Amino acid sequence: MTDFLQAIVNGFSQGSIYALLALGYVMIYKATRVISFAQPALMIVGGLFSYHFTSELGLPFWVGMALGIVCGAVVGMIVERLALRPMLGKPVFTLAIITIGVDIVLRIISNRYIGVQSRIIDYPNGSDRVSVGGVSISQQRIGLIAVTTVAVIALALFFRYSRTGLAMRATALDQETALAQGIRVGAVFALAWAIAGGLAAIAGTFVAAGNAGIEQTSWIIALKALPAIIIGGLDSVQGAVIGGLAVGIVEALTATFQPDVAPWLGANFSLVAPYALMFVVLLVRPYGLFGTKEVERV
Amino acid sequence: MTSRLRGRPLVRTSYAQDMALLNTPAKRRSTIALIVVSFLIPFMVTDDLLLVLTLGMISAVGAIGLNLVTGYAGQVSLGHAFFIGLGAYTGAVLGGDTDAAVTGYGLPIYVWLPAAGVVAAVAGLLVGPIAVRLRGLYLAIVTLGLVFLGDHIFREARTLTGGPGVGRRGPDLVIFGIDMGESGVVLGLDLAREQRQFLMALVFLIIFAVLGRNIARSGVGRAFSAIRDRDVAAAVIGVDLTKYKVMAFAMSSFFAGVTGALYYAVVGVFEPSAFGLLLSVQYLAMILIGGVATISGAIMGAIFISSLGRISGEIAHVLPFISESSGSGGLLSVFQLEAILYGVLIIVFLIFEPRGLFGIWTRVRNYWKGWPFSY
Incomplete structure (x- = not known):
């Protein structure tokens, strides 16, 4: 029983990282209808900025993280402006592939920074x-x-009560109508990418503050947020949070119990358990748990 | 009815003429010239370059497969690496030799090559029904999940794959009693290993390119295009969505399986980490840079992407700040330069020339066709 509860707690905390990343994916998806495969790179870049401010320049953890978030957000906006804005109105598939290209480029650059050792941030009494x-x-x-x-509560309040949040919701609903109401849709796109970049930077900071730190292979973590958003439904904010936590908990439970219960699945099955969970959920609910069903119009 | 007008080669008097494999005289002549030149290449080019081209042509088979499902049928698949891996391991297990660590049955190529395609195609058939339920980016992520699950299976099935860090040998390439792994006299010609492999790859590429083109120009191919352009409209005019989406995945996986088996038979030793997300992205890059929904584009893209390692090696000779080892010297290592080139090329092509190398070719052709006019 203690094992079980411990696994739940571990999974909940790991799931928080997935939830932050998943929120970023959903932000971008809702605003631009694109799944950004650049999120892993944004996470690494954001985490490395925090690392540089804290461990290299000696700033306190929270100040370093705040600066890291700002830098992550700026990187997100630059990516949107340079790689995605020129492609506005093109098929979403094309845009998604472009984000893969962006991801590769950013990750190579950050790998140059990381080198062979792992970059660990000291969390106060961590x-x-x-x-x-x-x-x-x-x-x-x-x-x-x-x-x-x-972060989740702040985002929820932002969308519910601020004018900009309202503009973002309107853009998510219908871009042309939003444009006709005087909303600067381009600015909304930039803001969505900035929020996603900031959230990814928070996740990256805590990945770096964990035991393993940021290594060249750490970007795989961010891909596990993809099953999370699929499970939650691509366009649902609460779905992203619940999906992220669910993925974290399932992963931790498999890591604890699968070696004893089902050893035939092989070592390290927990690493791919999120994807297995995603297949199961999709077979039952093709649009995820909270996603809106697409309506076909002829 | 099918008579041609003398001196008016571009006038078509029947639908069959319009849909013919090589529907203009220029295409007929240039294709024949290209094939003849290709068969002469192994006698003009050095062996190391031949190997690059050989691997490029084998990859082209897989790229044509991916183009069927993603380019023609519009179903985004990030799972191509999984199907290639299935083919590679089917080929290696059936055609390879047993040793201390791995099993192999040592069967001839007439068994393992078709089997590699069929096993991958069956896996494609199983994925198909999921694809029918999902659309667009949902499908992309699910096929991405497939790569990760496949990676796990390949790592764990040690008696078949050798496991991570160890790997296993691919099957032996012996066709009509000719061993592609050895040098010697064949039909009166003294052919080195690389020359034999190049000619073999060329023959396979021609077979599969014609197969791919025939699928694309037949009723099946037009059904694929209809689904890509608007699936609701396709269903309304009587295209069976389930049937054709499943078919697209099965066909594309067959091509992928054949590529996997052949590629690693030429390469030799390979390990499970080869079939990761990066391989899928490389294949997507091949069709995007080459040209979506064109067979010749897929071939151009595959050869170009396969040569990228070589190209970045050459760039490293010229630019002093790129180191040639994987160490930390210089600004970038060769491998990092290669990876960064993928990324940059994908972005640049999608933004500036969405139709890829094929689009560039079309523009060049149309310029001379219309010369001295600009249209």
């Missing part, structure tokens, strides 16, 4: 653990869950 009834969690993970919660 390895101290809080223990309740045999289940323990590190300070760093508590910080992650807290930051994720704040």
Whole structure:
């Protein structure tokens, strides 16, 4: 039972990273109808900015992270302006492939920075653990869950109450009508990419603050947010959060129990468990748990 | 009815003429010239370049397959690497030799090559029904998931694949008693290993290119295009969506399986990490840079992308800030330059020449066709 609860807690904290990334995917999808495969690179770049500000320049963790978020957001906006704005109105598939190209380029550049060692950010008292009834969690993970919660609530309030949030919702609903109402759709696209870049930077910072730090292979983590958004439904904000947490928890549960229960699935099955879960969900619900069904008009 | 007007080669008097394999005299002549030149290449080019071209031509078979499903039928597939991997391992297990670590049955190419295609095609048949339920980017992500699941299976099935870091040998290439892995006299010609492999790859490429072109210009190909352009409209005019989407995946996977088996028979030793997301992206790059929904474009793209490693090696000789080893010296290593070129080329082609190399060729051709007028 303790194993089970521990797995849930571990999965919840790892799932928070997926949820942050998944929110980024959903932001971009809702605004531009494109799935950005550049998210892994944005996560790495954002995390590396935070690393540079904290570990190299010696700024405090939270200041470094704030600067990292700003830089991540700026990178997101630059990508949108240079690679995606010229392609406005082209098929979404083309745009998605362009983001793959962007991802490759950004990742090669950041790999040059990373080199062979892993880049680890020191979280203040990060390895101290809080223990309740045999289940323990590190300070760093508590910080992650807290930051994720704040980010999700802030985004929800932003969309619900601010004028810009309203403009973004209108653009998501119908671009031409939004344009006719005087909304600057281009600015909305840029903002969506900035938010996605910022969220990815938060995720990257906490990946770097984890035990393994950021290595050349860390970008794989961000791809696990893809099953999360598919499970939650591509255009649903709460779906992204729930999907991300679900993927994290399923991964942790498989890591804990699969070696004993189903060893024939092979070592490290937990790494691909999110994709297996995605197949199951899609067979039952083709538009995810919370996604809007596409309506066919002839 | 099918008579041609003398001196008016572009006038067509029947639908069959319009849909013919080589529907203009210029195309007929240039294709024949191209094939003749291709058969002469192995006697004019050095062996290391021949190997690059050989691998490029084998990749072209897979690129044609991907073009069938993504270019013609419009179903975005990021899962091509999985099907290539299935083909490669089917070929290696059936055609390879047993040793301490891996099993192999040592069967001849007449068995393992078709089997590699069929096994991959069956996997494509199984994926097809999912594709029918999903559209656009949902499908892209699901096929992406397929690559990760496949990667896991290839890693874990150690008796078949050798496992990560170890790998296994591909099948032996012996056709009509001629071993493609050895040098010697064939039909009175003294052919080196690379020359034999080049000619073999060329023959396979011609067979599969004609096959691909025939699929594309037949009723099946037009059904694919109808689905790509507007699936609702296609269904209304009587195209069976389920049937044709499943067919597209099965056919494309067959091509992929054949490519996988042949490619790694030429390469030799390979390991499971070869079939990751990067391979899928490379194949997408081939058809995007070559030209979507064209057979010749897929071939051009495949040869171009396969030569990219060689090209970046040449660039490294010229530019001092690119190091030739994978170490940390210089601004970029050769491998990083190659990867960055993929990314940049994909972006540049999609933004400036969405029709790819084929589009550039069309523009050049039309310029001379219309010369001295600009249209």
